[in-house]
Amino acid sequence: MAPADRDAFVARTISTDRLELLPLRVGHAPEMARVLSDPALHAFIGGTPYTRQALHTRYERLVAGSPDPAVSWLNWVIRLRAENCLTGTVQATISPSGSGTAAEIAWVVGTPWQGRGIATEAARGLVAWLDRTQVRAVVAHIHPDHHTSAAVASAAGLKPTGRHHDGEAEWRRTRTH
Numbered sequence: 158m159a160p161a162d163r164d165a166f167v168a169r170t171i172s173t174d175r176l177e178l179l180p181l182r183v184g185h186a187p188e189m190a191r192v193l194s195d196p197a198l199h200a201f202i203g204g205t206p207y208t209r210q211a212l213h214t215r216y217e218r219l220v221a222g223s224p225d226p227a228v229s230w231l232n233w234v235i236r237l238r239a240e241n242c243l244t245g246t247v248q249a250t251i252s253p254s255g256s257g258t259a260a261e262i263a264w265v266v267g268t269p270w271q272g273r274g275i276a277t278e279a280a281r282g283l284v285a286w287l288d289r290t291q292v293r294a295v296v297a298h299i300h301p302d303h304h305t306s307a308a309v310a311s312a313a314g315l316k317p318t319g320r321h322h323d324g325e326a327e328w329r330r331t332r333t334h
């Protein structure tokens with residue numbers, strides 16, 4: 158990907174009915190360490206919650222961006238406007254693929270805010286935003302037993318492809334226009 162193309166992929170604020178997806182900043186780490194502190198969040202994605210310091214270091218790395226110039230790391234925190242608090246994250250990793258530029262997306266919502274349609278609204282907002290870029294395919298990898306996440310992907314317009322990677326099902330939405 159030429160540098161000019163890569164510059165096209167910069168996270169911008171995305172507004173939806175109840176949410177603002179704010180481009181990730183290192184300063185979000187202390188609040189996000191609390192939002193993401195429940196070990197249950199890792200049931201399907203593996204690992205354990207980051208400490209505040211570890212999350213700070215991780216966000217420094219994410220904000221610095223991908224070391225591979227062909228790949229863009231876009232990260233947002235999800236702010237619930239009415240409660241003026243952060244509730245989770247969405248991300249898109251954008252890279253060249255056989256079928257044009259592809260975005261691998263993922264989402265996390267903190268346990269106290271789950272079950273309120275926040276992941277669905279954030280994922281829809283993210284996919285609509287990606288639709289306005291040069292991204293052609295949106296992909297997510299979801300554990301086959303993770304029905305909540307499958308519902309989020311489906312609501313965002315992705316469909317299972319039948320392919321699996323590392324035990325996770327591939328979901329995909331390919332733009333036709």
Ligand SMILES: CC(C)(COP(=O)(O)OP(=O)(O)OC[C@H]1O[C@@H](n2cnc3c(N)ncnc32)[C@H](O)[C@@H]1OP(=O)(O)O)[C@@H](O)C(=O)NCCC(=O)NCCS
Binds near residue numbers: 202263276277305312
């Ligand atoms: C997956 C996750 C982001 C969902 O967040 P959420 O904000 O609670 O999701 P939503 O409220 O938008 O709900 C999505 C769907 O799951 C359903 N759902 C929500 N909570 C549920 C529950 N406890 N049991 C069963 N279904 C549930 C909702 O009804 C909705 O389906 P619908 O649109 O058909 O009504 C959240 O559970 C999470 O962060 N999990 C840990 C991290 C993770 O696994 N991320 C996924 C990586 S791909």
